[in-house]
Amino acid sequence: MAREIGMWLYSNGGGDKIQKKIVKKLKERDIETVTDINLRHAVAKNGHILHDKLKIDELDLFFSYNAGEQTQYQVFLYQALNRVMPMINTYDAFALTEDKFQTSFLLRQHGVATPSFKLCHRDDGHELKKIIKKWDKMVYKPTDGWGGVGLTKIESEATLDTLLPFLNQMDLRFFYVEKFVKYDNTDFRVDIVDGEFVGCYGRKASGTDWRTNVTSGGSVFMREPNDDIINLAKKAAKVCGTDIAGVDIIYDLEREEYVVLEVNGIPAFATPEQEKMGLNFNDKKIDLIVDLIDRKTKK
Template identity: 80%
Template sequence: MSKRTIGMWLYTNSGGDKIAKKIIKKLKDRDIDTLDNINLRHAIAKNANILHNDVKLNKLDLFFSYNAGEQTQYQMYLYQALNRVIPMINSYESFALTEDKFHTSFVLRNEGILTADYKLCHRDDGHQLKKIIKKWDKMVYKPTDGWGGVGLTKIESEANLDMLLPFLNQMDLRYFYVEKFIKYDNTDFRVDIVDGEFVSCYGRKASDTDWRTNITSGGSVFLREANDEIIEIAKKACKVCGVDIGGVDIIYDLEKEAYVVLEVNGIPAFATPDQEKMGLNFNDKKIDLIVDLIDRKTKK
C-alpha cells in the first residue's frame, strides 16, 4: 500500500491545538502523514489543481476540515471544489446541509425525526408571519446560516414582529425562517456522534437572563447522561444528514412530551481543558473514532 497523506484544518483555541497533535500522532502510528493547518483561505486554484504552499491538495488522500470559527465564503467554495475529487470529513454536501437550519429541519422531518414546527416564507410575505404568530403565540426568528445562537430573536407578540420586520427588511434578506417556540426547561442535550457511534452527551443550561443554551449566549455546560431514545435520535439525525461527525442538540418539549432535535452541528467542539476538569472525558474516544474513520476512508 502506498503512503497515505491527509490535509487537516482544526481549530487551535480552547485546546484544539493539543487535539490536533494527538490526532496526528495516532495517524502517524498507522503510517498516515498529516499536513496540518491547511486553511483553504490561503489556497489558490490553478487549472486542475488546488494549491496551498505549492502542495496539490487535490492529490491528497483525504481532507479533514474542522474549524467553525474561521470559515470564509472563499474557503467553503474551495471546500466544495476539493470534495469533487477527494474524500472529505465531513463531505461538502453534508456540511452545507447542516449549515442551513431550514434544510436540516426539512430533511429531518421528512425522515420522521421531530423538530420544532417551522415556516419559511418569502421576504414579501410578512403577512404570513403575522398569521403564524397568532397561531403559535411565540416563535423564534433564526438566520438559516447562523451558529452559536447569534441572530436568534424571540418574538412574543405581533407588536414584537412589527418592530422586527423593518430591521429584517433593511438586511435585504430573501426569506424569513421562523420556528415555533418550544416550552422546555431551559436545558438541552448535546450528543456527539462519530461514524455512527455514540461518543458522549452533556447538557447545556441557559443563563438566568436568556433563553438560549448556547455557550456564546451565556449558557453553561453540565454533566448529563443520555438515555437510549436520545442516542438513537442523534444517530438517526446524523445518518439522515450524512455527517461523519455530528453534534445533535436535543430538547424535551414539555407540551408534546417528546424529544425534539433543534440542530445538527457538523463541527461539534471537543471538550475544553476546563470542561475536562469538570468530568467531560470524551476527547480520547472521539479522537480514536476519528482516526479509525480517516484510516478507513483513505484505504486504497
C-alpha cells in the same frame, strides 16, 4: 505508497493538543498529516488547488474542522475539493448542517421530530402574522448562523412589527421561523462520530436568556442521555449524512417528546476546563475519527 491527509483544525480551547494526538495516532498507522491547511490561503489554478506549494487535491483526504473561521471563499474551495477527493465531513453534509431550514426539512421528511417551522418569502408579512397568532411565540433564525447568533424571540405581533423593517434592511429574501418550544431551558448536546455515540453533556441557559449556546451565556454541565436521546441523535446524524455531528436535543414539555433543535457538523471537543469537570469523551472521539480517516483512505 504512504497515505497523506490534509487537516485544518481549530487551535483554541485545547484544539492544538487534540490535533497533536490525532497526528500521532495516524502516524502509528503510517498515515502522514499536513496540518494547518487554511483554504483562505489557497489558490486554485489549472486543475489544482495549491496551499503554499502543496497540491491539496492530490492528498488522500481533507479533514476540515474549524467552525469559527469559515469564509465563503474557503467553502467554495471545500466544494471543489470534495468533487475530487474524500472529505470529513463531505461538502454536502457540511452545507446541509449549515442551513437550519434544509436540516429541519430533511429531518422531518425522515420522521425525526423538530420544532414546528415555516419558511416564507420576505414580502409575506401577512403569513408571519397568521403564524404568530397561531403559535403565540416563535423564534426567528438566520438559516446560516451558529452559536445562537441572530436568534430573535418573537413574543407578540408588536415585536414582529418592530422586527420586520430591520430584517428587510438586511436584504434577506426569506424568513425562517420556528415555534418557540416550551422547555426547561436545558438541552442535550450529543456527539456522534461514524454512527457511534461518543459522549453527551448538557447546556443550561443563563438566568437572563433562553438560549443554551455557550456563546450566548449558557453553561455546560454533566448530563447522562437515555437510549431515546442517543438513538434520536444517531438517526439525525445519519439523515444528514454527517461523519461527525453534534446533535442538540431538547424535551418539548407540551408535546412530551424529545425534539432535535440543530445538527452541528463541527462540534467542539471538550475543553481542558470541561475535562476537569468530568467530560471525558475526547479520546474516544479521537479514536473514532482516526478509524474513520483510516477507512476512508484505504487504497
